[in-house]
Amino acid sequence: MDRDIKQKEGLLIVISGPSGAGKGTVCRSYLKRNPDTILSVSVTTRQPRRGEKEGVNYFFRDKSTFESMIENDEFLEYAMVYDNYYGTPKEYVFKHLNRGKDVILEIDIQGALQVKKNFEKGVFIFIMPPSMKELKRRIVSRGTETPEVIMKRFKSAYDEINFIDQYNYIVVNDRVDKAVKKIEAIVMAEKCKVDRNRDFYINIREGGCLNDRSTTK
């Protein structure tokens, strides 16, 4: 059945959206239901916290190493937050994609826009709160932010919605299970796209069989 088939590239699934939209919860639930998907691991210059493991939670590097990685264009995106660098290493992501694994990347909007510049064939999904009121409620209910931070977050969520045009899909996170099902549908649909299957239908026509990427579902 599988003659003439080369491994198909996995998908880079970029999960992004404003603070409070529920990106993290959605990603964790997606990964639980789709254990073959790889969670992208970031490089950081901050110190490891108790229990954090190299290559699992982060790749821990010193500042000069990080900066030489920037020099060498080794990041899909990076940013400095409170004096520490964080970045998504191309090598880790591409290694898994080339092996046919999907990679999921949970990232803020500025990061997603950088990734898009470097890797346009990623699937860019904007996680949307069901309403701005609910977004505010979620930010407030964390209980850890000052009123100033809450207002700032809320204001930037409002502004960030203007960047939706840079994304491929919007998923409303009113219920996590529904949001995850939509992301699963998006991933399945993307794998059926003509643009992603050109080699394969030519192969079929010439007598081969199509390696059906969605057989695992």
Added chain:
Amino acid sequence: MDRDIKQKEGLLIVISGPSGAGKGTVCRSYLKRNPDTILSVSVTTRQPRRGEKEGVNYFFRDKSTFESMIENDEFLEYAMVYDNYYGTPKEYVFKHLNRGKDVILEIDIQGALQVKKNFEKGVFIFIMPPSMKELKRRIVSRGTETPEVIMKRFKSAYDEINFIDQYNYIVVNDRVDKAVKKIEAIVMAEKCKVDRNRDFYINIREGGCLNDRSTTK
């Protein structure tokens, strides 16, 4: 919850592909699982057969009526087959789309290419046999075709695969249930596309709620 919401347009789902790929079986199974989806009804100039009902199987019209409909640009596509016209009426399709219903259209490749010219925002799905060998087996196993017709069908299937670039998605029909699940995923994903939700995220940002089109799933 639903204030400020206007009805969203349904999707036109165009199911196409070579003879023997199994378009008909896939469509019937999709409709069974998704009874809210409307099957497009064609206009024809051929005589009704026993049991066929006006507006259910076809809209039966005489030749001069059909030709004036052509004149008035009332078809998404039409063709003449064995001296009879067949066509997909815009009015019927648009009426349902405007009510928010998805419409499914099972059609050969020449027809699909015409529809694309007239309605680019349709979702064009190419149903692909798992192999050319299997395609040949399916055409032969109908038992109704002469060897000449079989060779002609097979040859045109081979040529038609060149038109895949005009489609959005390829779905391999190795098993009907899997093919249908992929079409369901495609429909769900298309409804999450940024391009199809522009009005809605602006509405959310300005204080409304998003009318989630996939809540029925």
